[in-house]
Amino acid sequence: MQPFVYDGLPSRVVFGRGTLSQLSEEIEHLGCSRALVLATPQQHEQASRVLEQLGKKGAGLYADAVMHTPVEVTEHALQVVKELNVDCTVAIGGGSTIGLGKAIALRTGLPQIAIPTTYAGSEMTPILGETRDGIKATQRTLEVLPETVIYDVDLTLTLPAVMSGTSGINAIAHAVEALYARDCNPVIALMAEEGIAALARSLPVIASDPTHAEARSDALYGAWLCGTCLGSVGMSLHHKLCHTLGGSFNLPHAETHTIVLPHALAYNAPAVPGAMARIRRALGCDDAAAGLFDLGRAVGAPSGLAELGFTEADVERATDIAIQNPYWNPREIEATGIHQLLSNAQAGRRPNADSGEAQ
Template identity: 80%
Template sequence: MQPFVYNGLPSRVVFGRGTLSRLSEELAHLGCSRALVLATPQQQQQAQDVLQQLGDKGVGVYANAAMHTPVEITDDAMQVVKELDVDCTIAIGGGSTIGLGKAIALRTGLAQIAIPTTYAGSEMTPILGETRDGEKTTQRTLDVLPETVIYDVDLTLTLPAGMSGTSGINAIAHAVEALYARDGNPVIALMAEEGIAALARSLPVIANDLSNVDARADALYGAWLCGACLGSVGMSLHHKLCHTLGGSFNLPHAETHTIVLPYAVAYNAPAAPQAMMRIQRALGCDDAATGLYDLGRAVGAPSALSELGFGINDVDKATAMATRNPYWNPRDITVDGIARLLSNAQAGLRPQSERGEAL
C-alpha cells in the first residue's frame, strides 16, 4: 500500500427523518442564541418557517442568496449581520445559500448550521467559491466549514425531479475527482465509491417517484459521502472547468457539473485507470465516461452546454481561462485538449473514455 495522509474534518452531522426538529438543540450545543436564517428568494418561506421554529433564538431572515456567491450579496448580508447582532447563521437550501453562510463565516468567524435541501454537498467542505467582477475564485480554509450539518430526508421530498438529478450528479463529481486527487487516500476512496453507488442507484428511482423515501434517504446519504470527499482532498480539471463556466459565463451550477463531468472523466481516463475501475464498479458499467453520461439521460438532465446558453464561440475564451491557472490534474492540461473537451460538451456528443494520449 502506498503511504498516505488523512485529515478528518471537525464537523457534526445529524442525519435522519424529522431531524429539523432538533435545530434549537443544536443551537444550544453551539452556545448560540441570535441566529440569522439564510435562504434564496425562492426559499424565503421555508426560511421564515425555520425562524418561527426558533422562537426567541432567531433574529431574522436574509433571503437574497445567489448562485456563485457574488461578493456584493455577501456585503449586503454583512450589514444585516451587524445590525441584528447575529451570533450564528443557519443556511437552509442548496449550494448558493450554504455558500453565503460560508462567506459570512470567513468575514466574521460566526458559527454555522447548514441544512441542505439538495444533494450539492457544499455543507461538508471547507471550500468557498466567490464571484467578483465576473470571475470565480475558490479558497480552502477551515474557517468556512459549517460546525453542524442537519440532514433531514423529509426536506428533500419536494425537491423537483430536474434538480434532484443534477444536484445528485454534481455530488458524484466530488467523489469522482477524489478518486484521482493528488492527496487521495484509501479512506476517501472507499467513501467516494460508496457515495457514487448510492446516488447512481437512487437518482433514477427518484426521477420516476419523487416521494420514494428510501431512495431519497439513499441519495442524501450518498451526497453526504461525496461532499465529505471533496472536503478532504483537492480538486482537479472538472471543478476548474465548472468554476470557469459558472463564474465567468453565469451557467447554472448543478447543470454545468452534470454536463461537464463525463467529458472531464473521458479526458482523465488514461491517467487514472484505478479511479476509472472504481467509478465503473459503482455505476455498474463498462466505461466511466459513458456511464456518467447515461446516468444523466436516465434522470432527464440536460446533455449539452448549448442548452444552458454556452455557444461554440465561447469555447476559446473558456479554454483560455480554464488553462491559465489550472488546478492539479492527473493528466497534463493542454489548450487543444481542453478546447476539444469543451466543444464536445457544448454539442453534447456522447463521450468515450480515452485510451491513448492527449485529446
C-alpha cells in the same frame, strides 16, 4: 499499501428523517442564541417557517443568496448581520445559500449550521468559491467549514426530480475527482466509491418517483459521502472548468457539473486507470465516462452546454480562462484538448469508451 495522510474534518452531522426539529437544540449546542436564517428568494417561504420554529432564537431572515456567491451579496448580508447582532447563521437550501453562510463565517468568525435541501455537498467542505468582477475564485480554509450539518431526508422529498438528478450528479463529481486527487487516501477512496454507488442507484428511482423515501435517504447519504470527499482532498480539471463556466459565463451550477463531468473524466481516463475501475464498479457499467453521460439522460438532465446558453463562440474564451492558473490534474492540461473537451460538452456528445473521444 502506499503511504498517505488523512485529515478528519471537525464537523457534526445529524442525519435522519424529521431532524429539522432538532435545530434549536443544535443552536444551543453551539452556545448560541441569535440565529440569522439564510436562504435564496425561491426558498423564502421555507426559511420563514424555520425562523418561526426558532422562536426567540431566531434573530432574522436574509433570503437574497444567489449562485456563485458574488461578493456584493455577501457585503449586503454582512450589514444585516451587524444590524441584528446575530451570533450564528442557519443556511437552509443548496450550494448558493450554504456558500453565503461560508462567506459570512470567513469575514466574521460566526459559527454555522447548514441544512442542505439538495445534494450539492458544499455543507461538508472547507471550500468557498466567490465571484468578483465576473471571475470565480476558490479558497480552502477551516474557517468556512460549517460546525453542524443537519440532514433531514423529509426536506428533499419536494425537490423537483430533474433538479434532484443534476444536484446528485454534481455530488458524484466530487467523489469522482477525489478518486484521482493527488492527496487521496484509502478512507476517502472507500467513501467516494460508496457515495457514487448510492447516488447512481437512487437517482433514477427518484426521477420516476420523487417521493420515494428510501431512494431519497440513499441519495442524501451519498451526497454526504461525496461532499466529505470534496472537503478532504484537492480538486482537479472538472471543478476548474465548472468554476470557469459558472463564474465567467453565469451557467447554473448543478447542470454545468452534470454536463461537464463525463467529458472531464474521459479526458483524464488514460492517466487514472485505478480510479476508472472504481467508478465503473460503482456505476455498474463498462465505461465510466459514458455511464455518467447516460445517468444524466436517465434523470432528465440537459445533455449539452448549448441548452444552458453556452455557444460555440464561447468555447475559445472559456478555454483561455480555464488553462490560466489550473488546478493540479493527473493529466497534463493541454489547450487543444481542453478546447475539444468543451466543444464536446457544448454540443452534448456522448464520450466513447474511456478514451477522451466523443460520439
